[in-house]
Amino acid sequence: MSFEFMAPLMFGGLVVFLLLGYPVAFSLAATGLFFGLVGMELGMLHPSLLQALPERVLGIMANSTLLAIPFFTFMGLILERTGMAEDLLDTIGQVFGSIRGGIAYAVVFVGALLAATTGVVAASVLAMGLISLPVMMRYGYSKQLASGVIAASGTLAQIIPPSLVLIVLADQMGASVGDLYEGALIPGLGLAALYAAWVLVVSFVRPEAAPGCPPESRTLYGGALIVKVFTSMIPPLVLIFLVLGTIFLGVATPTEGGAMGASGAIVMALVKRKLSWNLLKQAVESTANMTSFVMFILVGSTVFSLVFRGVNGDLWVEHLLSDLPGGALGFLIVVNVMIFLLAFFLDYFEIAFIMVPLLAPVAQKLGIDLIWFGVLLAVNMQTSFLHPPFGFALFYLRSVAPKNIKTTDIYWGAVPFVLIQVLMVAVVLQFPGIVTSHISKAAGAISGSGADEIRRQLEAPESPASTPGGADETSKPNEGKGDAKSEIERMLNQQQ
């Protein structure tokens, strides 16, 4: 007897559950367990399936990649309070202020710098909304351009490494975080450039929407300004080196980079005398709460995918998606349209945890480079922050924007930037080289050779749970680096 109806039923059940507004983590876990019990009752699933659960949870706990999530969150929360963003915005604003659209360029530039340090969208949007928005209003910028450029530049944190989304994606696809970081760098910086280009276009077509500031708005000139530029640029540049430099040079794993960045942020806050007991406590508690909900969604989605694979759901999805006309390209287009539409309703964690484990194996079977696929999805998911009416960047901006900026201004302001992101998705789709060409195999192998990375690989055969994405397929995506890995294993075995 066949139970082909189980997988679609399960997926449908999950959608209904989620739409009711029950917490995502528990909806996933409960749907998984319910169908798991039904499957066992029908004799379709073996009772030992659920006994694998604790090992899976342990696998998530022991996953060294995911350890980077609290580290980067903590770093972002500490930095938010040290006034680094304020310093930067003020100084860069003085440099660019007097040219047409100058403050908008400053926002894009600072947005990219903040993105490369923290990877936390909320912090960037709040800081820029609080500081730059009033200035832009004072000098007569169009409300839509001002709010759009702030929200969009804030979301750069999500695509420019060290972004949390890329960590989650790498984990779900079984790819290396370092490779994904390198792959996302050019598309991320490209987006920043396109935002700036859009400001340029607006300042020519509608000069009144993006005026230059009058000369009297400047308080610093000549030498003093140069000194201020250097002093305000030092902290972010040091952090960027500590985190990204060490990761790209292959000196540190992303997890270690995150820890060093977090420690660096604490030291910086101490030096600036901004670190109070209260601030530290708030940062620690917020980090714990946020990490907890992310990890619990992951636990929930692990339960779900364990049973979903048990009822052959992966085969069902593969069947649906691999029979699309146009082969790999057809698959990519359908997937991107689907993610774009889902992004109106879901945010990136939900997409990454629910959709990516279903999509990655299919992509791999179609011969699609997983790093490229991941970056493509990450650029696409970035729109989920800017989609009216549920984009989080828009919410954050609304919460700090002055009353005279209407919510519709914020929504309409975001539209051109969503279109720019869609353009970027098309560019990445058309020219995979901008993602893959500069990822050096060597750097990948080195960054994958950190001690805990090695341990994870060695542990893998004993506890398949260490790749929470699920069954055997997920261990294959690393095939490109398979040689390096077995090399490392051989070396270690010889040592022992």
Add this chain to the structure above:
Amino acid sequence: MNALLRLSALIDAANERIGKIAAWAGLLAVIVCTVNAIFRYTVNMSSNAWLEIQWYFNAVMFLLVAAWALKRNDHVRIDVIGGKLSRRTQAWIDILGGLFALLPAALIIAWYSLPSLVNSYQISEYSSDPGGLIRWPVRLLIPVAFSLLALQGVSEIIKRVAFLRGAIPFPGEHARPEGV
């Protein structure tokens, strides 16, 4: 109802205290990981025990904070439709969800984790890496965390029933943690 509300307040207070203490394990993980990384690259020293303590700390943090996060209503929901429903309907969804989703799921996971915990304790299982740590303490975290979560689930159900009976104001105000 009053006795139940007192029970609920007791659970809330206990889980909040546990969560606030466990949260600091996250800072410990940051410090340990930084020191590990520095040691590895400066004096080329590393120890599996210290590498493992990183994720032990992280696990303490995210598992033991979960119940408190539930109390703070921090767990993400999709409020496309749910957010538009009346508060009474939302309370009903949370009650039914608690009874038929959260409680069974948390208890099943806690229950299934017991045999491996007992086994791990009896054979005093160690990490498979040389110099690794003893395993049962982290295995113990799983049933403890999911039991605390189930308790918090009971408390949330009590509060929503009390709300439906007009005893307390709506407990499910939406809070999303900063920094997402």
